[in-house]
Amino acid sequence: MNAPAARARGLIAEDEPLLAQALHAQLAQAWPELEILPHATDGYAALEELEARRPDVAFLDIRMPGLTGLEVARVVLEDWPEGTPAPLLVFVTAYDAHAVEAFELAAADYLLKPVTADRLRACVERLRGRLHAREGIDLAALAQRLSPLLAPAAAAQAPLRYLQAGTPQGVRMLRTDTLYYLRAADKYVIACGDEGEALLRTSLGALEAQLDPARFLRIHRNTIVNLDYVTQAERDARGQVRLHLRGSPETLVVSRLHQERFKAM
DSSP, X not given: OOXXXXXXXXXXXXXXXXXXXXXXXXXXXXXXXXXXXXXXXXXXXXXXXXXXXXXXXXXXXXXXXXXXXXXXXXXXXXXXXXXXXXXXXXXXXXXXXXXXXXXXXXXXXXXXXXXXXXXXXXXXXXXXXXXXXXXXXXXXXXXXXXXXXXXXXXXXXXXXXXXEEEETTEEEEEEGGGEEEEEEETTEEEEEETTEEEEESSOHHHHHTTSOTTTEEEEETTEEEEGGGEEEEEEOTXXXXXXXXXXXXXXXXXXXXXXXXXXXX
């Protein structure tokens, strides 16, 4: 259960020091009993603080170095421990009204830059009410709302039919229709398929935007699966959805963002 409002803790993730300090000062006035943790200056630092300190509320700037506020939210959705209250997420954005409406659907609240005192007071009252009622995030519902915002842009060209993998002997050509899945690993992507594994010197995000979306689905922030090879989806003892693949003994974990896709299997 979340802590009572009197002992609530908040995290500000903002890469502009002056903006972070200004929001801190405004929060100190609007919510004096809120304990504000040290500011996170990029998305990775925000994740570290979220995992280590477990704040009740997180104010996430949409545009940050490393990981954006939306990407931080993706990790919260995918990896937050079951049964542990997730923080209420507030997106802080300079986007236009149409984008703000979308963000509002996917968070406890939003703040439009520059943050006004009246708007912040309304946000604080909303957050206090949810904390007082012990109303945390419904991660499954939030995943469904946030998923469209995280979807890759449609490829401008025809989907890739071949991928190039570097080898000591030169370049190895991989047919995409023979791949089981792609998984991010440090600075590389591991491609696993009929011909074994290969390392690709690229990012999973870059590949996702170039693959056939009817065939390839991102099921976790570090995994894309070829749906042609999925034979079964089942829920394990921990409540995680796992995919069984034709031709591979490995099973793949599906994040909350994408579990809805496999309910019918």
